[in-house]
Amino acid sequence: MLVLTRRSGQSLRIGPSVEVRVVRVEGDRVVLGVVAPRHVAVVRSELIEEVSGEVREASDARARLRVMLKPLHSADTPATEKPSPDDPGVA
Amino acid sequence: MKHSLQSEAEDQPVGHDQVDATIVFSDGLVGLPLLVRHRLSAVPETALYEMVSQDDPTIGFIAASADNVKPGTTDRLRERGLVGEDEWVLAILAVHGEPPAITANLAGPLVVDMRQASARQLVIEDSEFPLQAPVSEAG
Numbered sequence: 001m002l003v004l005t006r007r008s009g010q011s012l013r014i015g016p017s018v019e020v021r022v023v024r025v026e027g028d029r030v031v032l033g034v035v036a037p038r039h040v041a042v043v044r045s046e047l048i049e050e051v052s053g054e055v056r057e058a059s060d061a062r063a064r065l066r067v068m069l070k071p072l073h074s075a076d077t078p079a080t081e082k083p084s085p086d087d088p089g090v091a
Numbered sequence: 092m093k094h095s096l097q098s099e100a101e102d103q104p105v106g107h108d109q110v111d112a113t114i115v116f117s118d119g120l121v122g123l124p125l126l127v128r129h130r131l132s133a134v135p136e137t138a139l140y141e142m143v144s145q146d147d148p149t150i151g152f153i154a155a156s157a158d159n160v161k162p163g164t165t166d167r168l169r170e171r172g173l174v175g176e177d178e179w180v181l182a183i184l185a186v187h188g189e190p191p192a193i194t195a196n197l198a199g200p201l202v203v204d205m206r207q208a209s210a211r212q213l214v215i216e217d218s219e220f221p222l223q224a225p226v227s228e229a230g
Binding site for chain 2: 038039041042043044047048049050051052053054055056057058059061062064065066068069
């Protein structure tokens with residue numbers, strides 16, 4: 001890992017188009033500003049872990065979700081049964 | 092703010108009713124890079140979709156068009172250059188809390204190109220795209 005020391009207001013560059021600037025230091029927190037092209041995703045590392053965890057939770061919850069959605073869809077789609085030939089409305 | 096799946100779905104049907112295709116995520120899912128091939132199919136009589144990994148069939152989830160969860164999501168992602176004109180954005184649904192409530196993952200949306208049968212998962216650092224956006228099923 002490359003380790004660099006920067007002061008508030010100083011910056012570093014990653015490749016030709018990404019700049020990371022130290023905006024200020026507040027105790028044990030460092031406020032960074034990032035300048036990058038729009039297509040470059042800039043995210044906190046923990047957000048990637050959270051998104052990954054959410055995918056796993058969604059997978060675990062799939063059966064539960066089906067049960068929760070079932071009454072709703074049954075109520076919204078009452079006319080899914082085939083009409084009976086005895087039904088006076090059926091020719 | 093709670094978003095409605097049903098009412099938006101009825102007002103502006105954003106979807107692919109007949110979808111039943113194998114979609115390739117060349118980079119896998121976020122944190123699950125080996126899950127590359129997924130079967131995407133429409134859940135009958137709903138505005139929902141099911142995606143099941145073909146690499147690990149124990150992994151699968153229910154998703155909704157992101158615009159049905161939060162209208163305008165696709166446009167906002169297009170403005171940022173994250174989604175192409177012909178791409179479709181899905182949000183993975185999960186269940187959280189007690190009593191259980193349905194949430195949509197807008198921080199990690201799936202961007203699908205049906206013509207190429209390919210997709211990718213984004214990670215968006217913006218409070219406008221929460222990890223667990225509340226969804227009300229009936230509106």
